[in-house]
Structure formats: C-alpha cells, structure tokens
Amino acid sequence: MSTGMIILAGGIGKRMGRPVPKQFLLLGGKPIILHVLEKIEKIEEIEKVVICSPKEHIDEMKKLIFNHNIQKNILCVEGGKSRQESTYIGCKYLQDVDSIIVHEAVRPFVSKKEYEALISDENENAIYGLDIPFTVLKQKDGFIDENLVRDELVNVQLPHKFDSKLLFDAHKKAREEGLSFTEDASLFYHYNPGKKIKVLPGSLYNIKITTPVDLVTCEEIYKEFIVGKE
Structure with a gap:
C-alpha cells in the first residue's frame, strides 16, 4: 500500500504575534517544521509529501x-x-497513493514510532487522540445547554490517516455543500x-504550537524529554 503525506503549513502566525510564520520559528535551535521533516525523512513508507504553504513563503x-x-520526495x-x-x-496532488497522512507543521513532537504505528495499523482510517480529563458542557447563547459524557469524548490530535479516495471525495462534497470542519476526522466521518475511524492513544507531548505560551512550553519539553530520544 502506497502512502503520501500532507503537511499543513499555511499559518501566518497571527496569534503568535511574530513577523515570521510560526512553522519557521526556532524550537531547540531549528525551525519547527524541520522537526517534522527530520522524522518523516527516516520513514520509507511515506513515498511522497505535499507541503501546503502560503505562496509568499514557498521559496x-x-x-x-x-x-x-532533506531527501524525501517533497x-x-x-x-x-x-x-x-x-x-x-x-489531496489533489496525492491521488496516486492509497493512503494519506495529514499532519500540521506546528506539531513537532510526534515520534518516528508514532508515525510508523499509524501507518502500520490495520485500520485504513485512524487518528491519535487523548482522553479528556475535565468536564465539558455544551453551551448555547451563553447558557449551559447539554451535559456531555466525558468518557465518550476524545481530544483529537494529528497525524491522521485516511483512505486517499474517500478523503478526497469527502472534501469535494464538503466544498460542493459549503460545509466547514475544524479538522479532517470530523469531515471524513x-x-x-459507515467507515470506522480508529483512535490510537495520543501523547501529552503532541502539542500544537499556536501561541507564545505554547512555544515556551515546547522549549521546556524539548530540553527535558525530547533531546536524545528522537
């Protein structure tokens, strides 16, 4: 089975408050996206990578x-x-593969083993996720509207893996219907x-860097837990 990968690197860093897009900010002395690229460089199963970037930052x-x-076909x-x-x-650039992994450029701490576990999982469609350790209530118009069962909820993490054709078809339908989703698991579902999406156990280290606080947190994680274990 052939595998391709989409890396979402379209952020311009508004919430980060920096003149440089967050995927190019330094973490542990190197650009955040490089942490991702160095991991997938070592994974033979990933045959082709498409990085979606702002036009002005492609060069x-x-x-x-x-x-x-980086020698991977990118x-x-x-x-x-x-x-x-x-x-x-x-997805349009990956119609020649069977399976697509979707990841974000600013989730630098996904390990090589986690990528490989996702790729090798017998389920065609799978994501990483964490149990939610706090109460979540649904609100409407500023008032509590519904109790949600915490044990049935999951904090969605990337990377995701999907059947290539089904993912692309789902995106085409969403465009036709004008529907928006916050990530691909909900869109795909x-x-x-009728297609099951397996939830693999996620990691507390799998942080999406969005704000300056996230970057400070990730610097400490990198120093204490990541260096020498990649």
Whole structure:
C-alpha cells in the first residue's frame, strides 16, 4: 500500500504575534517544521509529501528543505485560504497513493514510532487522540445547554490517516455543500458514517504550537524529554 503525506503549513502566525510564520520559528535551535521533516525523512513508507504553504513563503520552504539536506520526495504548493481548503489541495496532488497522512507543521513532537504505528495499523482510517480529563458542557447563547459524557469524548490530535479516495471525495462534497470542519476526522466521518475511524492513544507531548505560551512550553519539553530520544 502506497502512502503520501500532507503537511499543513499555511499559518501566518497571527496569534503568535511574530513577523515570521510560526512553522519557521526556532524550537531547540531549528525551525519547527524541520522537526517534522527530520522524522518523516527516516520513514520509507511515506513515498511522497505535499507541503501546503502560503505562496509568499514557498521559496523559503524550498530553501529550508535544501539547506538541511532533506531527501524525501517533497512538493511545496500554495495552500488554501483555510485549513480545510489546504487539505483538499494536498489531496489533489496525492491521488496516486492509497493512503494519506495529514499532519500540521506546528506539531513537532510526534515520534518516528508514532508515525510508523499509524501507518502500520490495520485500520485504513485512524487518528491519535487523548482522553479528556475535565468536564465539558455544551453551551448555547451563553447558557449551559447539554451535559456531555466525558468518557465518550476524545481530544483529537494529528497525524491522521485516511483512505486517499474517500478523503478526497469527502472534501469535494464538503466544498460542493459549503460545509466547514475544524479538522479532517470530523469531515471524513460526516461523509463516511459507515467507515470506522480508529483512535490510537495520543501523547501529552503532541502539542500544537499556536501561541507564545505554547512555544515556551515546547522549549521546556524539548530540553527535558525530547533531546536524545528522537
């Protein structure tokens, strides 16, 4: 089974408050996205990678790949105006693979073993997720509207893995219907309710770097738990 990968790197870092997109900010002395690329560089099963980037940063991304001698078959393309549109664009470039992994450039701490576990899992569609250790209530118009059963909820993490054709078809339907989803598992499930999506146990280290506090936290995690264990 052939496997491709979409790396979503379309953020411009508004919440980070920096002039540089967050995927290029330094973590442990190197760009955040490089932590991701160095892991997948070692995974033979990933045959092709599509990085969805803002148009004005494509050349910078290509230079980073060249300067750090990343040899993986990587295509840098212009992403969409939304996360969902970027995944759709990535899917268009990966129609020749059986399985697609979707990941975010700013989740640097997913290990090589976690990528391999996702790829090798017998389920065609799988994600990482964590149990939610706190109470979640549904609210409407500023008032509590519904109790949710905590044991039935999951905190969704990336990477995700999906059947390539089913994922692309789901994205096409979402575009036709004008529906928006926050990530691909919910989109995929909406259009493929009969297809099971396996939830693999996630990691507390799998943080998405969105704010300055996230970056400070990840620097400490990198120093204390990651260095020498990658």
